[in-house]
Amino acid sequence: MTDSTRASARGAGKRRRLAAAAAAVLHRQGAERTTIADIAAAADVPVGNVYYYFKTKDELVQAALAEHAGNLAELTGELGKLPDPLRRLKALVEAWVAQRDVAARYGCPTGTLAVELDKRAEGGLDLEAGRVIRLLLDWVEHQFRDLGLPDPEDLALTFVGAYQGMSLLANALRDPEIMTRQGARLTRWLDSLDGGGTGARPAP
């Protein structure tokens, strides 16, 4: 290994630390209230050095979104090991409910970022969070399709919409129990869809 590859390896390490720190800090403080210095401190990287890895703050936001997309891919990868699509969706609800305290305090990482970036048209990042949400929607839609249910796209919107809605309410009211109770409702809804046979159940 040459000096330069070792340097690159160290550099890549810092880059990754900065991306992970960006994801975490942006979630807690929001995109606008977070300064480069905040992210640098969280990643234990000197402030001035950040610009070597990310030329602008927007690039850091982009990196945070990639981080969220990666986390999502990891989660759906795990869930994909379950044989039954219905069990996969139920396990996803369980994962959401398990995060109830974080959701009540800071909301859904991607959802809140989507709201903030929408108001930030300049950088052209206003649609990027939507892309990450789209990844989740597509995966969920695939599960509903595998279950043989009609309108899998609408079902996915209902399902993910319910998650975003309960996260926002839990956050706005600072009440993690909202995640628990609405999560239980979502699970019962999934059961009713599968048990219903015809799939004609009119639930939202």
Next chain:
Amino acid sequence: MTDSTRASARGAGKRRRLAAAAAAVLHRQGAERTTIADIAAAADVPVGNVYYYFKTKDELVQAALAEHAGNLAELTGELGKLPDPLRRLKALVEAWVAQRDVAARYGCPTGTLAVELDKRAEGGLDLEAGRVIRLLLDWVEHQFRDLGLPDPEDLALTFVGAYQGMSLLANALRDPEIMTRQGARLTRWLDSLDGGGTGARPAP
């Protein structure tokens, strides 16, 4: 009428214009990206004069929230004229769907503000948006209670959560049709609750 009361009347007019402008501009640009100058321009009031009516930017945000609360009270007041609670809720869904283009572009005014204010702990406004959402929740819960359905509080959370979720998705994906389709689902859900008789329908 004395000079001072006339002056007060003019003053109150400007104050009201500023509050209304704050509500509108904060919705479009977000709390962080909006400057005092933006609000002043929208209200057609000279920048420096703003501070006579609102000592800080936070007070303007507070005024915008009061504006949203007022709009909500007006809407529920109208809906209250309908004799049947079920019709009231359906009419509320219709009102939401009618705003689909605004929702797809800027999200729910109160919901997006709740997300932003959550990250803005300093001013102590972080829970204020939640209070406005609570007003809506209480009204909706009341309708479900009048329908004689069990767990009206949870039903209200599901109903309002569905609205917040569909607004966020419509906004993140810039697709007003999401409001239309999910609104139709919500309406069918309401019908199923009422028609179900037992109210044991497991929908989320």
Next chain:
DNA sequence: GTCTATACTAGGATAGAC
């Protein structure tokens, strides 16, 4: 009560030494 000019600060970004 209305408006102008300006003080002050935070924070993004860059130059350039090492």
Next chain:
DNA sequence: GTCTATCCTAGTATAGAC
């Protein structure tokens, strides 16, 4: 590849003339 010092802009808020 790492870090310091600094420039520069934007935006809140105030002082004070009218």
